[in-house]
Amino acid sequence: MTEHSTDILIVGGGPGGIMTGMTSAQISPDKRITLVRPETKVLVPCGIPYIFGTLGGTDEDLIGELPFLQAGGELLVDRVESVDREARTATLAGGDRIRWERLVIATGSRAFMPPIPGADLEGVHTIHKDYDYMDRFFREVVAGVKRIVVVGGGFIGVEFADEIAKRGIEVHLVEHHPHVLSRSFDRDACLQVQAHLLDAGLQLHTSVRVQALEAGPDGAQVGVVRLEGGERIDTDAVLIAAGTRPNVDLAKAMGLAISDKGAILVDAFQRTREDPEIFAVGDCASKQDFFTRRPANALLASQAAAEGRIAGMSLYALHAPRFNAGSISVYASQVGDLAFGVAGLTEAQAGKLGFQVYRGESRMPDHHPSTLPGTHEVYCRLIFAQLGGRLLGGQVIGGPTSGEILNAIGIAIQMRASAADLASFQFGSQPLLTASIHPIVGAAVNALANHFQNARPAMGKKEG
C-alpha cells in the first residue's frame, strides 16, 4: 500500500466532478487536485442517444479530460472503496490510500430499472452511463437489431427513439402518460413533438404500461413486449428509459445524511451537513427548488455542472452569496429538425405548486425577413406570477437557436425578471441570426396585454 497526498480529492468523473476540478484549478491554482474515477473512458451523458444515430459510435461521445489535465489536475483510474473522515483519507480498490484536505463526492446516479417481469432477458437494456456497457449495446444494435421497443417517453427515451430510427430500425415508443414528455411540457407542446415523431415513422403507444417482456423462440433473448390491455409488440431489443436514482453508496458508508429523495444533503455551496470540507455535487447531491425552496430532483448534466462550478469556487472560502436560492430546470432537445425545451416551470407544474399565473405567447420566424434560407418558426410561451409578474417559466419550440433562447429565459428567471422588464428590454435583431421581434419580447408583451385586459373588468366592478 502506498499513501499519496493531495489537496482536493474529487470522487467521480462525470460533468459534476470534472467541472469542480476545472473550476477549482482556476480559483485555487496553488492546490493539488486529484480526480478518481473507475472508468477509462467517460461518456458525455446527454450525448448517449446520439451514439445510435448522428454520431454513429461510442468513441464519438467522450468527455475530454484534456482541459482538466491542462489546468493542472491529476486523473487516477481507480475506485474509491471507503473514506475515513477522521483521518482525512480515502482508500482505493487497488489498496492505495489518498490523504485529502477537501473531498468532493461526485458519484452521480444509476439507471432505474422498474420491476417489469422479463427485464432480465437478453436484449433488454437501459441507459447506463458506462462506456463498456453502452458500447456492447451499440455493437448489438449494429449487428442486427431490426426492431426495438423504447419504454419511457421522457427526454432520453424520445431522443434515443428518434436517433435509432435514423438507422432504418422499426421503433416503438411506450409511454404510460397520455403524451410523451408530459412531465416536462404543457400538453400542446407535447403534441407538436409527437406529430414530429409520427412523421419520422415512429410508432407511439401512449396511456399504456408495459406488463411484461417475454422471451423469443430461443428462450433467452427478448422477443415480445406485452402491454396492458393485451397488445403484443414483436421486437429484437428493448430499451428501458425510466430515469435515474442518486448513487450514494459511498456517502452512506461515510455516515453522511441522505435526503427523502435519496441524495446527499448539501447547503447552497454544496457543503455537506456534517463537514464543511466535504462537498457533494451533481446527481448524488440534494437540490432545492428555486421557486419554493422545497427539495427538487432534476438529475441533469447541466445542473451537475452548475453545482461543480459552485463547489469549485467554494472549497477554501465562500465568496459571493448565491443570487438564487435553488435550482431550476433548463433543458432542450431536438427531434428531426424541431428543437424544443423548457426553462423553469410549465403551467401544469406551476399550478401544482400553488402558483396563479398569466401567460403570453408568440410565434414568428427565427430569421427576418422570413424569405431568408434556413428560416424556422419559433413558438415561445412564458408564464408569470399573477401578483408582481415575475417570470416563472418558458417553453420554446423552434429551430437551432431554441436552446440559447431557453438559456436566455433561464437567466431572466434566475435574475427574477418580470414581464414588464422583458417587454421593455432591448434585444438584438439581425436578419440571419434572430427573429425581428424577439420571441421572449413577443411573449412578454402578449402576457402583459392579456393580464391588463383581464384585470380591467375586475377593477371596473370594484368601482361600480
Added chain:
Amino acid sequence: MTEHSTDILIVGGGPGGIMTGMTSAQISPDKRITLVRPETKVLVPCGIPYIFGTLGGTDEDLIGELPFLQAGGELLVDRVESVDREARTATLAGGDRIRWERLVIATGSRAFMPPIPGADLEGVHTIHKDYDYMDRFFREVVAGVKRIVVVGGGFIGVEFADEIAKRGIEVHLVEHHPHVLSRSFDRDACLQVQAHLLDAGLQLHTSVRVQALEAGPDGAQVGVVRLEGGERIDTDAVLIAAGTRPNVDLAKAMGLAISDKGAILVDAFQRTREDPEIFAVGDCASKQDFFTRRPANALLASQAAAEGRIAGMSLYALHAPRFNAGSISVYASQVGDLAFGVAGLTEAQAGKLGFQVYRGESRMPDHHPSTLPGTHEVYCRLIFAQLGGRLLGGQVIGGPTSGEILNAIGIAIQMRASAADLASFQFGSQPLLTASIHPIVGAAVNALANHFQNARPAMGKKEG
C-alpha cells in the same frame, strides 16, 4: 379636405412605428390606431445588405404590415406635412386632416453623406431606407456592376461588402480606422472578422480615407475612387455607408426640443418634454446610455422596436417603472459562416467612459461532443466592473447561435447580473443545440478566477 379622427396617430412605418402600433393594439384594444407612412412598401432596415446577395431581390426584404392590420390597425400611405399641437390635428400632403388623442413620431433617420468631392456622380449610392431607391440601386448592380467600392467598415458596410461579393463582384472596402468594426468591437475580434473578409476575397483598405470620387470616361458616371496617399481604385459603383442621422424635420416644425445629438428629447417612457401625449420612438428619438445616463446614439432597428414597445405600453397610462435607466447596444452580424456581435460595452468603450474592468474569456465548441455535425467554435469575452463585479458587456464570435447568446448577455446586463451570478447560474446544455460549458459561464468563471488571482497578492501585501 376631409377631416378624419383617430385615437393614436403614428407618423412613420419603420420598426419603431410598427412596433408602437402592434403593442398599443394589444394593450389598448379599444383605441383606434392609424399609422401614416409615405412608402407603399417598407424595407426591413437590417435586411438591406442581404438584398444584394442571399435574398437576391428588393421584394424579398419587406416589413409585413399584416400583423399590424390584423391587430386592428389602419394604414394610410401619405405624408404628414404638419402638426397643430393646439388643435390636436395633423395635416397630410394630400390635404386631409387627422384629429388625434395621442401622437407618436417615428420619422426615423436619413443616411449621412460625408462631404466627399464627387459624391454627386452617377453610380454613387448610400443606404436609403427607401424601397424605390434601393430597388433602382439593386437593378443597376444586376445590370452590370463588376467592381464596387464600399466606403465605411461599420456593420452595414461589412455586411453589404460580404453580401455583394457573393455575386462575383470585385469588392473594395475602405475604412479610415485601423480595422473594420472598430467602433463596435475590441481589436482582436475585429481582426478575426477581417481575416474572414480576406478569405472571402474582399480587398481591404484600412487606416485610409477617401479623398475624392472621380468620373469615368463619360464624365457623369463614377469611375475612380482616389484615396489619401494617392492610391486609385477603378470602379463601376460606390456605396457610402457612413451612418445615419435622426430625421427631425417634423418635430422641429412642431417646436419640440432637440438634443445635442439631433434627436427629439424624450423621457424613459418615450414622452416628449413638451407634451405627455406626444411620443417619439426610434432613430428620431433621444437615447440615454444604460451605464452612465449620458446621451447615447445607437440608431438600431432593435432599439427602435424596444422603444416602440415602451411607447405602446405607455400611451394612456404608465404601468411599471422601467427596470433599466437607458439603452445598451446589442447587435450581431455574420460574414460567411462566422457570426459575431456585441452586447453592452467593449473594453475600449468601458475604458473611455471611465470604468475599471476585469475580463473573462472562453472558447469552446457550440455542440457537444464536438464530433457532431455542424459544430462551430464559439469565443466569448465578458467584462465586469472591478468593484462589485457587475456585467458591463460581452462579445461573441461563433456559429448560428451567437445572436441568441448575445441576447442572453443583453438580458444579464439589463438585469444587472454580476460575474458571481453568472458563474453560479444554471444553463441548459444539449448536444445538438449548445456547448457543454455555456460560453457565458466559461467566461464568467474565468473572469472571477483572473480577478481573484490578481486580488490576492495585494491582500497579501497588506498583511505583510
